[in-house]
Amino acid sequence: MLVLALDTTLASCSAAVFDSAAGHMLAAEQQLMDKGHAEAIAPMVQRVLAKAGVRPGDLQRVAVTTGPGTFTGQRIGLALAHGMGVALGCEVVGLDTLTATAAPLLSRLSNLLVVHQAGATRKFYAARFANGVLASELLFDELDALIAGLGTTLHQVMGTGADAAVTLAPNVFKRIAGHDLPVAESFIAHSAAMSVQKGYPQPIYLREPDAKPSPGFQPExxxxxxxxxxxxxxxxxxxxxxxxxxxxxxxxxxxxxxxxxxxxxxxxxxxxxxxxxxxxxxxxxxxxxxxxxxxxxxxxxxxxxxxxxxxxxxxxxxxxxxxxxxxxxxxxxxxxxxxxxxxxxxxxxxxxxxxxxxxxxxxxxx
Structure with missing residues (x-):
């Protein structure tokens, strides 16, 4: 199966093409950026497809990160993935940003925590993985509250919030360097093995909206x-x-x-x-x-x-x-x-x- 993966959720933009039958990475690219994802992702996809020698119509699956992440970034990747799914008639699968970040290490580490800073807030997104499997729901809270729920078991930690976690609880966390962002090349093999869910993937938001609707109101x-x-x-x-x-x-x-x-x-x-x-x-x-x-x-x-x-x-x-x-x-x-x-x-x-x-x-x- 020929798979295209893409990510625009955090401070980078990446795309990759993978032949799951051969287990071979055909092409991949990543650019670090705080903004400009909308302008970067489509040309990047075109470049990796050309480098891989794959036509868009040959793709059998598109994998995309669904968040949590930046409000705009999530939508940019999802819009492109949805559009390709409709136009090409291929499968579209989504995986959360925390799983995508953890993907290259899931088979190697027994206790892993991924922590991402939630923008300019004092809160963090987090998920715990045990023996390669998501062991908790996706979390959103202040860092001390997240750490309190982990007990004293040593966890290896990665993500954009990893340094803050180690500083706050050095006896609980061991820092993993070099894997702080979701990268298409790193999670594409994981996404190739995922089952396809009904409908197209939708963005994941963990933070509750500030404004609350009136009781009984059902918004569109x-x-x-x-x-x-x-x-x-x-x-x-x-x-x-x-x-x-x-x-x-x-x-x-x-x-x-x-x-x-x-x-x-x-x-x-x-x-x-x-x-x-x-x-x-x-x-x-x-x-x-x-x-x-x-x-x-x-x-x-x-x-x-x-x-x-x-x-x-x-x-x-x-x-x-x-x-x-x-x-x-x-x-x-x-x-x-x-x-x-x-x-x-x-x-x-x-x-x-x-x-x-x-x-x-x-x-x-x-």
Whole structure:
């Protein structure tokens, strides 16, 4: 099985290609970076595939780290992995950042703790491994609280928070040097042996949000679309537009370079979705639709807000869209979100026997 692995969750960006049948690493690359993952990962994937002599269509599996990690970094890797899964029809598996960090040493150490600093907070992400197996749930707490739960057993420790752990409890930890970040080359063999779960991997967040919803409120779930969503997306698009897209049309659109779809779920079903395509530092909304009976519930606004946030962190300079001049609700929403009109296309949208409706061209910086 030909496997591509990639990571963008912490202070590096990495990709690797592995032939699991032969047990041979075909190509790998890593770059240390605090920012710039969005610009680095796709060209890096192209380089390792070229070096390995592997075409994207030859891949049978893509493995990606799911966090915990930086908010933006997690989404960058997942968006690329999801997009490749949809376009190539290959398996996509996810593994948490702590397991990915530990992977090269799991078979060699009986007691291992991986500790990563949680950004600028005083808290840490941690996981304990015993005899090569995850022996605890993923943890998020202040370091002294994490250490208190370990007892006096000597643990070998690695990760971006390892030095702080050794300083606080030198009798409990033995520092392992040189393995502090998840690296695709180091965890790809582990990911090749993983079982495939239903659906595409989703980001892991251990920190609770600061804002709490009102009791009884069930917010929508905003997530990246998966291959299994194509039928639902097609049905929704045909419900909203006279010439709605088929599953094949949607699949073809999602296979375009830089394309991704965000969905809004309520009550377990997709009620709205947005398709956007990025090219260099510009992006365009290809389509946005909401199930008719779920309109005026801010689903489109939340999808647009999520897309703007993602594109902003991917260094997109400007986002374009087109909307029918008679779609007053959409025009009001785009205006509310800061889009400005910068042109018109006369008679662009057909209206049967009636005269065509102008397309209003709008844009804004994410």
């Amino acid at each position: 779930t905003i997530r990246l679309a998966e291959a299994a969503d194509l039928a639902a997306l097609s049905a929704l698009h045909r419900m909203c537009f006279e010439h709605g897209w088929s599953e094949e049309s949607l699949k073809a659109s999602l296979s375009l370079p830089g394309a991704m779809a965000l969905t809004a779920e309520r009550d377990g079903k997709i009620r709205a979705f947005l398709l956007v395509q990025q090219a260099a530092d510009e992006a365009e909304i290809i389509t946005l639709c909401t199930e008719p009976r779920w309109r005026r519930r801010a689903l489109s606004e939340r999808l647009l807000t999520a897309a703007l946030d993602l594109l902003r962190h991917q260094k997109v300079r400007i986002l374009h869209l087109e909307v029918a001049a008679d779609n007053t609700a959409a025009l009001a929403l785009y205006g509310k979100l800061g889009f400005s009109i910068n042109g018109r296309r006369t008679g662009y949208y057909e209206r049967g026997a009636a005269a065509g409706v102008d397309a209003v061209m709008m844009s804004r910086a994410p």
